[in-house]
Amino acid sequence: GDSVTQMEGPVTLSEEAFLTINCTYTATGYPSLFWYVQYPGEGLQLLLKATKADDKGSNKGFEATYRKETTSFHLEKGSVQVSDSAVYFCALHGGATNKLIFGTGTLLAVQP
Amino acid sequence: ETGVTQSPTHLIKTRGQQVTLRCSSQSGHNTVSWYQQALGQGPQFIFQYYREEENGRGNFPPRFSGLQFPNYSSELNVNALELDDSALYLCASLSSGPIISGANVLTFGAGSRLTVL
Numbered sequence: 001g002d003s004v005t006q007m008e009g010p011v012t013l014s015e016e017a018f019l020t021i022n023c024t025y026t027a028t029g030y031p032s033l034f035w036y037v038q039y040p041g042e043g044l045q046l047l048l049k050a051t052k053a054d055d056k057g058s059n060k061g062f063e064a065t066y067r068k069e070t071t072s073f074h075l076e077k078g079s080v081q082v083s084d085s086a087v088y089f090c091a092l093h094g095g096a097t098n099k100l101i102f103g104t105g106t107l108l109a110v111q112p
Numbered sequence: 113e114t115g116v117t118q119s120p121t122h123l124i125k126t127r128g129q130q131v132t133l134r135c136s137s138q139s140g141h142n143t144v145s146w147y148q149q150a151l152g153q154g155p156q157f158i159f160q161y162y163r164e165e166e167n168g169r170g171n172f173p174p175r176f177s178g179l180q181f182p183n184y185s186s187e188l189n190v191n192a193l194e195l196d197d198s199a200l201y202l203c204a205s206l207s208s209g210p211i212i213s214g215a216n217v218l219t220f221g222a223g224s225r226l227t228v229l
Binding site: 004010032034036041042043044045046048051080091094097098099101102103104105110 | 114118131143145147152153154155156157160161167168171202204206210211212213214218219221222
């Protein structure tokens with residue numbers, strides 16, 4: 001069945017460092033891909049999305065490119081801030097299903 | 113503000129009890145989904161309701177049930193609570209029908225954290 005694999009955390013970075021969180025997926029067909037962020041004590045917020053191969057989603061300085069050839073959707077940011085500290089979830093939606101399939105999440109801790 | 117509100121935010125129950133969690137979606141959002149997020153895990157799909165009918169279910173037993181009301185509110189009921197039911201329960205709504213797409217994305221509430229002792 002469809003699945004999402006994320007790099008395990010926690011990821012600890014200094015402020016202004018470059019961020020990459022790896023995400024790969026397994027799915028039949030052409031899923032839509034999402035990154036959600038969960039700040040401490042809060043629910044999930046959509047960060048960015050891509051619906052077809054080679055699409056690049058971007059928001060708040062974060063980017064991710066839908067790579068069909070490597071079945072990947074890695075999240076990147078050029079310069080992280082302390083306020084980016086949160087748990088990041090990669091997710092996919094495939095075909096005519098009505099659910100999102102999430103990875104296990106990656107905790108990002110940014111130190112000043 | 114997400115537009116999806118959930119209550120209560122935290123609650124504690126004992127094994128064997130029943131619990132009802134509530135969710136209020138934005139007006140016009142006629143599709144609601146519930147997810148269970150165990151500690152350190154990603155959310156898992158429980159079920160979805162569209163126009164007050166169950167429209168898909170994940171791998172959860174029948175003691176997990178739901179209701180959706182015409183006023184865009186919904187409930188998640190869990191009977192015979194087990195210790196493993198301890199989790200954050202997330203409600204999410206869709207604005208345009210039951211199928212997720214790039215234009216019709218899930219908007220999540222902040223969740224209800226259930227602890228079963």
